[in-house]
Amino acid sequence: MTDPDHEDGVCAEPAATWAAGAGMEWRVEWATGGLIDGAAGAVGHADWVRSAATTVVDGRAVAVTGDDEAVLVWDLATGERMGDALPARGSVWALATAVVDGRPVAVVAGPDTSAQSWDLTGHQLLAGLVGGAWTAATAVVEGRPVVLTGGSAPALQMWDPATGERFGDLVGDPLTGRVGAVVTVVTAVVDGHPKGITLHDDSTVHLWDLTERRHQGGVLPPTGGSRQRVSLTAAVVEGRLVAVTGSWDGRVQVWDMATRTEVTGRAPLTPHTGPVWAVATASVDGRPLVVTGGDDRTVRVRDLVSHRQVGSDLVFPSEVTAVTMVPDGRLVVGFGGNIAVLAPPPPLTTRSTPATGDTSARHGSQVNVNRRCAVDPDGPKRAGRPLWARPENGADTVGVMGAEETTPEPAILMQRGLTSLGEVACRYQADEIRPEDLPQIAAEALAAGLDTPTLRELAGWPRNAAPRDIRDAFEQTLDESGIELPDRDLARRHALRRLAARLIDGEIAPADLTTDHWWETEAETAAERSFVALIPQCECCIEYTLGLDQQAWAAQLRIAALALTSSPPIGPGC
Template sequence: MITAQTAFADTTAWRVRWTNEPTRHRELGVPAGASVHNRHQARIWVVTTATLDGRPVAISGSADRTVRIWDLLSGEQVGDPLTGHADVVGALDVTTVEGRPVAVSGGWDETVRIWDLLSGEQIGDPLTGHLNGVTTVATTMIDGRPVAVTTGFDRTVRVWDLVERRQVAEMTGHADGLSSLAVAVVDDRPVAVTGSTDRTVRIWDLATGQQIGDPLTGNTGIVFPVTITAVDGRPVAITGSSDETVRTWDLIDRRQIGEPMTGHEGVLSTMATTTVDGRPVLIAGGQDDLLRMWDLATRELLGAPLAGHTGWVLSVATTTIDGRPVAISGSTDCTLRMWDLAQYVETPAPAARRPVRAVTTALVGGRHVVVTGNGDDGIQLWDTASGAPARAIDTGDDPVDVLATAELDGRAVAVTAGADHTIRTWDLALGTPVGAPLTGHTSPVSGIAVAATDGAPVVVTASHDKSVRVWNLTDGTQIGPPRARDRRWVRAAATTTVDGRPTAVIGNRNGTLSLRPLTTNRDIARVASGAGGKPILHVAAATAGGRSFAITSSEQDETVRRWDLADQDVTGSLAVGYVTAVAATTIDDRAVAVTAVLAEVQVWDLATREQIGPTMNFPETVTAVTIDPQGLIIACFAGNTAVLTPLPG
């Protein structure tokens, strides 16, 4: 059994012990349980990668006018945003200047800025010269000196000495604004390849400042992204266009190679190259919200599309982490996502996980486990300490919409119910049904809770059939008559002790809260919530210091109310609203509740109504949450589960 790492009274925060969030892709800046939710506040125009202090990082620029650094191992933002640009940061690259790692950014404010990545400070004054917004930046070496090459809406290509921080060259030739840039060394000379809204691709000798040969033509749309790599030992440029095609160009012969590659839907706006399983691979994305991979040797699409963004993919960069190729992408949806490319090549894209509808904990054979219910996907057990799957219980056609655990004849069991109106009991050690199903409800069961009376486990169920039933779990008999006086369904149920009696706490459709002793299943109180008759959707209860508390939330009502159950009255509210899940327990004789509001989770002292520790953030809406008597928080989001452990002050 797991014990708390610190006395709960000293808890000031929680940290993630484990999460089964898939590694195929994840959003940066939103690690599960983080107390700070770091995100760009506007579309992400550009991203690049680097290594800082031995750790892989991504660096991004956004329409929110900031440059941000992200630790790719933790997913967290590094330091504060780099600020100074007065408009969109749409161009970015990294290099080393006099032994220091720097980022070079370009903005629509017509400036180029150099940033010390270790200190987060801007180096010197902005570099000026462009007469319109800077669209792309790339860094390289010319005659042993680090330079930045930039393009702009002003139709120019400019070269900047990064040591002296001055412009050293300007090249013109495009008939319209420039939209893309890549640099490389070809035949021992540094070159730049540019694309433009004039639909041409041009190659420039950076040492002489002259265009090499005639423009490369063939695109029937704006040339947005360009990158350079080697295929079969020859340097090639790869371009994407608003004509939905990908084209490759031999940089020595200056000719298009083969036919355009097609398969994207909409404008291509970004691309990058890497190697996956020894194959040269292109990652390209754009207007269709997807990234696709191309095998550049065979010129065929590779693996499954990389789906996850909900907006136009504007930027992508590649790196390796622990020897595995990854891509980092930015989007108009304001998110940065990291993708394990090998997984998308090796296996098809997995089906989306069903949201976890219910979560609790249990002690099974001396092992502390998390128990989740996933609708038609049955019951899953996870080792609380490691996150390793402990058992999957196939419930067949029996849905698991609500779930609770109990001890029955010395065995840990789960009690489940759902849309089939039936309550079932499962042996968590064996994964098998226990006894006959409990029947009687005539509509879906939407609330469930367990307790004990006279040492015997009982189950309380609430249903859309307007009834509340109490069951003796040992023999399957009902205790007292089912309460069926409500005109509408009953959704929420919890159990606690009130005045020394085990009691069911029922949230009703008409906005009232009912108290029903488990020995009789008869109302001893029905109290209006003050929510104007709005249906109670969630209820949780706990007892501490001789006082019994409940919290409730109602439909279309942002107030989370606290109830003193002995006084049968609402005695305040929590500073949170519109919750998606609630839970409560007793820890060290302290009544503690946990609430989820979309993707945020808070912990509360029910006696004082004060929040404990900071708000915790998750990548997606939290659909189920619980807190166990050791102070562990278990939160479920987008089909994933995370366990968070308390930290001392």
């Protein structure tokens, strides 16, 4: 696995200085992976942190985080691990917490095995539900704690976290049409009534009355494949239940679940520049806030009343795949394989950042966010600046995406949709770039200012040079530039996700997937396996291999592609 801490070059100032300097408002309390200068950070997860939740164990506030191998419990005050890891037994896609008979309980959900509830006091398994689950949430219904889980079946399961007793399934109203597979479930309480809100594989958002166990309608899906919704949370704002969704194209939208219409507020919500993998809400000092994070490595806090961003962007070294917020205002952020906890100084106040260029002071309470993450007026204009210190080994190499002070990368590469020579290496390993294209890419890189001895040689070769010689020269160029070729299997898995995204966006037809031996990809996650299983060896054998006609196959392939692109990133890489 690529070290997520050193994957991207970041600012030269130590993070401890940034966190404690004059005028600072957010401060990093602790982070795993040794990212804070002068502080010994604990070892983080072995893989991407896909989910996070908080609770109280033995009087101590804790964070519960999960990846593909384990569920870890952290003391929020000190960053210390509490006890042994809970065995995940496969990918952990969702975590939820509850209090059952006075005991703190964590619910662990993943697509490979079963959903399970664990007593966090003694790390004892309490109950489980046979069959994989994509998502989980908890609620109290008629005075009894319940777990809601969902997955590939178009229904919500309700069960007792202490005993595993099933209370039945929640299914859609047949008169209103099909309710698809459940991607995410969250809960909220409105006027004393517990509600469930679900996001489905067709991007619809549905509302459920948990007491009466009935469907109460939903929000229609967006138009356009790139607008598919990939994350969901909910809150009660001025007495009304709202859902907040994050989309593949970076949009963050708020929906009034009573009217099933979008709430625009007094200002638009600034979109992210990539998929919004993580969203969470909390009420801080009686004020509803929403936290979003995603593929652009940025975390934003927004006020759900005014819809204005609260403070500046917080930028992390890797994609943000999990966020949650404690009622005292502390942020828990999962990025790469690491965890960070950020806290504003008490008392928590809010600063509403104007939606336009107006930076004048506003009246009202304020949440102060780290100003060092704001645009640097004397430097390159960007959405924010990183919170983290530059790695001690100074590994700012050519081809590291987003690194500061690196050798310039070719502008032509960006026109090709590539952002660095490192990404060219990833696409090359995934067989997305042919050897005959490499001399031209080398020439473009040379013209833009990148220079190594072998690069100059490769740039002068014709397209019809021997492929083996081209490959050898390109790999020597990477070595001279300090860029390592990624693992081929991992590169192909990243390419598989790009392929699914292109299918959703209509850039390629389903029949195009029968080329390049995609059916041979070494899939590791449930979403990858589902997608690969629908890719036949040739177009002519679709019906023979899968037992499907063309139309049915294309429909199932699109559903699998949506599930794959909606799943969290597989890990650092291309």
